Amino acid sequence: MQGQMVIMESDPNNIIKEVTQSDYKYGFVTDIETEYAPIGLSEDTVRYISLKKNEPEFMLEYRLKAFRHWLTMKLPKWAHLDIPPIDFQDIYFYAAPKKKKQYESLDQVDPELLSTFDKLGISLEEQKKLAGVAVDAVIDSVSVKTTFSETLSKYGIIFCSMSEAIQNHPDLVKQYLGSVVPYTDNYYASLNSAVFSDGSFCYIPKGVRCPVELSTYFRINAANTGQFERTLIVADEGAYVSYMEGCTAPQRDENQLHAAVVEIVAMKDASVKYSTVQNWYPGDKSGKGGIYNFVTKRGICKGSNSKISWTQVETGSAITWKYPSCILLGDNSVGEFYSVAVTNNHQQADTGTKMLHLGKNTKSTIISKGISAGKSNNSYRGLVRISKNAVNSRNYSQCDSLLLGSTCGAHTWPYIQVENKSSIVEHEATTSKISEDQLFYCQQRGMNAESAIGLIVNGYAKEVLKQLPMEFAVEAQKLLSISLEGSVG
Amino acid sequence: MLLSIKNLHASINGKEILKGIDLDVNQGEVHAIMGPNGTGKSTLASVIAGREVFDVTSGEVIYKGRNLLKLAVEERAREGIFLGFQYPVEIPGVSITNFMRTAVNEVRKYKGLDPLGGGAFLKLMEEKKKLVELTSNLANRSVNEGFSGGEKKKNEIFQMAMLEPTLAILDETDSGLDIDALRVVANGVNKLRTKDNAFMVITHYQRLLDYIVPDFVHVLFEGKIVKSGTKELALELEEKGYDWIRKEQRDNGIAG
Numbered sequence: 083m084q085g086q087m088v089i090m091e092s093d094p095n096n097i098i099k100e101v102t103q104s105d106y107k108y109g110f111v112t113d114i115e116t117e118y119a120p121i122g123l124s125e126d127t128v129r130y131i132s133l134k135k136n137e138p139e140f141m142l143e144y145r146l147k148a149f150r151h152w153l154t155m156k157l158p159k160w161a162h163l164d165i166p167p168i169d170f171q172d173i174y175f176y177a178a179p180k181k182k183k184q185y186e187s188l189d190q191v192d193p194e195l196l197s198t199f200d201k202l203g204i205s206l207e208e209q210k211k212l213a214g215v216a217v218d219a220v221i222d223s224v225s226v227k228t229t230f231s232e233t234l235s236k237y238g239i240i241f242c243s244m245s246e247a248i249q250n251h252p253d254l255v256k257q258y259l260g261s262v263v264p265y266t267d268n269y270y271a272s273l274n275s276a277v278f279s280d281g282s283f284c285y286i287p288k289g290v291r292c293p294v295e296l297s298t299y300f301r302i303n304a305a306n307t308g309q310f311e312r313t314l315i316v317a318d319e320g321a322y323v324s325y326m327e328g329c330t331a332p333q334r335d336e337n338q339l340h341a342a343v344v345e346i347v348a349m350k351d352a353s354v355k356y357s358t359v360q361n362w363y364p365g366d367k368s369g370k371g372g373i374y375n376f377v378t379k380r381g382i383c384k385g386s387n388s389k390i391s392w393t394q395v396e397t398g399s400a401i402t403w404k405y406p407s408c409i410l411l412g413d414n415s416v417g418e419f420y421s422v423a424v425t426n427n428h429q430q431a432d433t434g435t436k437m438l439h440l441g442k443n444t445k446s447t448i449i450s451k452g453i454s455a456g457k458s459n460n461s462y463r464g465l466v467r468i469s470k471n472a473v474n475s476r477n478y479s480q481c482d483s484l485l486l487g488s489t490c491g492a493h494t495w496p497y498i499q500v501e502n503k504s505s506i507v508e509h510e511a512t513t514s515k516i517s518e519d520q521l522f523y524c525q526q527r528g529m530n531a532e533s534a535i536g537l538i539v540n541g542y543a544k545e546v547l548k549q550l551p552m553e554f555a556v557e558a559q560k561l562l563s564i565s566l567e568g569s570v571g
Numbered sequence: 572m573l574l575s576i577k578n579l580h581a582s583i584n585g586k587e588i589l590k591g592i593d594l595d596v597n598q599g600e601v602h603a604i605m606g607p608n609g610t611g612k613s614t615l616a617s618v619i620a621g622r623e624v625f626d627v628t629s630g631e632v633i634y635k636g637r638n639l640l641k642l643a644v645e646e647r648a649r650e651g652i653f654l655g656f657q658y659p660v661e662i663p664g665v666s667i668t669n670f671m672r673t674a675v676n677e678v679r680k681y682k683g684l685d686p687l688g689g690g691a692f693l694k695l696m697e698e699k700k701k702l703v704e705l706t707s708n709l710a711n712r713s714v715n716e717g718f719s720g721g722e723k724k725k726n727e728i729f730q731m732a733m734l735e736p737t738l739a740i741l742d743e744t745d746s747g748l749d750i751d752a753l754r755v756v757a758n759g760v761n762k763l764r765t766k767d768n769a770f771m772v773i774t775h776y777q778r779l780l781d782y783i784v785p786d787f788v789h790v791l792f793e794g795k796i797v798k799s800g801t802k803e804l805a806l807e808l809e810e811k812g813y814d815w816i817r818k819e820q821r822d823n824g825i826a827g
Contacts, residue, residue: 518624519660526620526656527674527730528648528681537673541664541713 119176125149128276131176135245138252148265148275155269161403161432162461162493165374168339175277175310234292239323240285241296244312247283254285258316262345262382262409270341270403271378278312278343286321286352295551297326311342317352319385324355326554338363340399341376350385350412355393357550359558362398364565369428369457372400379406383415383441391418392435393549395558397565400429405463407436410444410472417446420546422558424539424565425458425490434464434495439472439505448479451543454490455566461493466507468500475505483513484542486535486566536563572633573598573769574619574738579630581618588614590794591630596738599766603780603805604773606791607813612773613657615791616742619771620654621647634738649681651737651768655727655744662714667726668696670714671733678734699732703759721752728759739763740771745779757782777809792816 119130128149132142157165234241240251248255265275286292317323327344340362348354356379365372375398381390392406408417419435437446446466454460466477483492494511516538524534540547540559550558572595579592588611596602604612618625619632621644632639639647662670675695676686687695696710705725715723724744731739744756760770760783772783780788780802788805790798792813797820798804808815 517660520662522622522644523656523660523662524670524674525644526648526654527670527734528645528678529674530645530677533673533677537665537670538662541662541669544664 118174121174122171123173123175123277127175131277131279134176135248137248140252140256141248144260144265145276148272149277151266152269152272152276155272158269161463162459162495163401163403163430163432165401168374173339176279234294237290237293238287239290239292240283242283244278244281244283244314247314251283251285254316255283255314258314258345258347259312260345262347262380263343263378268378270376271343274310274312274341274343274378278310281312281314281342283313284315284323284325286317286323288318289320290318291321292323295324295326297328309338309340309342311340311344313342313344314347315345315354315356315381316347317349317354317388319349320351321349322353324357324551326357326359326551328359328361328554328557338372339374339376342378344377344379344406346381346390348381348383348385348388348390348415351387352385353389353391354381355391355551356381356406357554358392358394358396359550359554359561360394360396360398360402361561363400364398364427364429365400367427369400372429373398375399375402375404377402377404379404380409380436381407381417382409383412383417383444385415386412386441387414388412389416389418391416391420391549393418393420393546394422394433395543395546395550395554395561396421396423396431396433397561399431402429402431402433404433405435407438408446409438409440410446410475411440412444413441414443414445415441416444419446419448419450419464420549421450422453422543422546422562423451423460423462424453424562425455425460426565427456427458429456429458431459432461432463434462436465437467437477439466439468439475439477442471442473442475444472444475446475446477448477448481449545450479450481451546452481452483452492453486453539453542453562453566454483454492455486457489459491459493461495463495463497465497466499466509467497468502468505468507470501473502473504475502477505477507479507479509481509481511482542483511484539485513485515532563532566535566539563539566572596573635574639575631575633576619577631577633579615579618579632580628581614581625582628583614583625587628588625588794589618592791592794592796594789594796596769596771598737598769600787601764601770601772601783601785603783603785603788603802604771604791605775605777605788605805605808607816608775610791611794612791613742616654616740616771616773619647619738619740620644620652645677646681648734649678651735653731653734653736653739655724655731655739655741657742657744657746659715659718659723659727661716661718663716665714667710667712667714667729668693671696671710671730674730675733695733699729702762703728703732704755705729720747721749724748724752724756725759728756732759732763735763735768737768738771739768740773742773743775744772745774745776753779754782777805780805790816792820 119127128145132145263271265272284296315325346354346356362373362375383390390408396402406419410417417437423431423433425431434450435448448464450462452460452462462481466479468475481494485492492513496509498507500507516535520538521531521534539562543562547555547558574596576592576594579589580587581589592615606612614625618627627640672692679686709722709726727744745753772785785802788800788802789796797816
């Protein structure tokens with residue numbers, strides 16, 4: 083069964099009319115010397131990256147296979163997105179801070195870099211002391227500093243950059259890299275497999291419950307540099323980990339391409355919680371600039387009773403193309419997807435999930451909250467497939483859209499395929515507007531329109547926000563309000 | 572004088588609803604506004620609160636010596652005007668605690684006061700809950716979501732207690748209430764009555780006025796206040812019904 087539902091909003095609306103937005107609050111550029119790969123993309127570029135990173139032969143081969151496959155592929159056109167043509171020969175595919183060293187203490191880190199962290203509010207020094215959050219900070223593709231790795235190593239947990247993992251744990255990388263998202267998967271995943279620069283690697287051994295939230299901050303920092311992150315998380319039998327990914331990016335006029343791949347493997351009885359707050363530069367009020375965020379995120383519940391839970395708060399990027407998914411292979415495995423996607427001004431988002439039920443008694447939950455303002459377009463696209471063997475499986479999906487104003491669009495594209503008779507699939511969808519009554523009620527109690535909208539929107543997204551780890555929840559709430567600033571007249 | 576309304580005309584979508592209202596309210600007074608359905612009672616409340624769908628075509632409203640009609644909705648609220656809604660709207664996912672904290676602190680900010688911290692705010696809430704006999708766990712629920720009619724109205728009175736307005740307008744707060752809820756609402760109002768604030772109680776029935784004793788009763792009919800008096804007027808109305816007013820108006824019309 084396949085269904086689609088499109089809701090467009092066109093009524094003029096008296097109170098929500100003026101669309102402006104505050105300047106991007108994280109726009110600044112750090113002055114660090116950058117070393118570039120030659121502009122453009124060819125086999126030579128791929129070899130350059132692999133050489134620069136001093137990779138073993140198997141990695142180069144993997145990259146080249148991916149690159150050759152990518153050459154045979156065409157840009158996907160099925161999303162409800164208007165994507166300007168991308169000239170892949172006009173992009174630097176690799177940029178690394180030139181002063182490449184192994185840091186033993188913060189004193190050795192480029193002060194410019196540290197001040198960037200300060201502006202982002204993630205001073206490593208503070209992070210070390212605070213809240214038990216280990217941070218693997220990625221600036222322009224190369225991991226600069228990993229904290230808490232010593233504490234983690236006591237538990238046998240590996241948390242490091244992908245480059246380090248390739249050097250130090252090649253067997254694990256060889257075994258799992260591309261095992262969930264093969265290099266043939268899709269256009270952007272193939273591209274990523276060929277040219278990925280760095281990212282995070284995480285391995286939780288059997289029976290270990292990771293004692294801290296693992297967190298990576300990504301940051302695009304050089305003009306015209308594509309960012310191709312590669313993240314791999316493996317939770318062995320009975321292991322548990324909560325992983326947080328957060329993004330901010332400096333203000334830029336050029337469009338920047340971001341094509342990340344995240345893979346998660348959960349073995350028997352393992353559980354992985356992956357939370358994202360995505361706040362890449364969305365472009366200015368007229369739609370100029372902004373990040374293209376074309377991401378492939380997928381997890382496999384490989385063993386029985388395993389669980390993978392995705393939570394995302396998406397407020398940034400000019401264009402978002404992203405479907406964090408779960409392959410529910412193990413019997414009794416559980417997949418979850420909680421999403422808030424906010425679009426304002428000229429932003430476009432086509433986001434959702436895929437829940438592929440293969441094992442018996444598998445369960446999935448999808449809660450998606452889309453919020454559109456300005457002239458933006460916000461689409462939910464989700465696939466629930468229950469295979470013949472996935473008997474007694476269940477899915478519950480709830481897709482809500484909230485419209486602010488009369489010039490934005492909200493779209494829902496649910497795809498449901500059920501191949502056995504013992505499974506149950508439920509899908510609920512609503513579309514609503516912040517009503518004049520709600521605004522008046524709040525204003526009559528003394529709130530201005532912007533606090534009222536912030537309050538109403540946060541209430542609307544509450545089901546998703548409460549899934550976030552504490553550290554993220556407060557930030558996410560602020561972000562929702564900030565993203566919609568100026569969306570009422 | 573707290574509020575002075577002179578020759579107020581207001582319309583919606585070109586249709587005139589208020590056709591020349593004159594009303595003065597002093598601090599310490601309770602005014603009951605009565606009248607049949609569709610005569611402009613709720614419109615009067617909405618215009619004072621600043622609802623934009625209504626166009627004020629002529630007349631003036633002076634509140635605390637200022638031209639009220641020039642103030643934004645939230646400024647009127649921060650200056651002490653409270654509207655108890657006839658149909659309070661639901662705000663899913665927003666707890667009453669969070670809602671009230673945002674409201675109270677925005678009002679405090681306007682008055683140049685520091686925001687109330689979590690502890691102090693919860694203490695204030697407990698105090699006011701007690702004052703208005705709000706015993707249920709209402710405060711942890713989302714604003715008006717799934718509330719019964721009575722719960723919604725009690726919640727309005729609770730919010731009024733929290734915000735301590737100078738001029739509270741209760742728009743048919745008694746409609747749809749059983750006798751117990753009515754008593755709770757009325758007791759809340761009576762406890763909040765001081766010599767410094769004033770109430771405009773809009774009601775269709777005399778019943779509420781058994782509990783909230785007004786200083787003045789006004790009868791609104793076809794967009795005008797056609798009769799004013801003391802609480803005895805309400806009893807007379809109850810006895811004779813609104814047909815009495817209709818007839819009198821008709822006779823006046825013929826006579827005039």
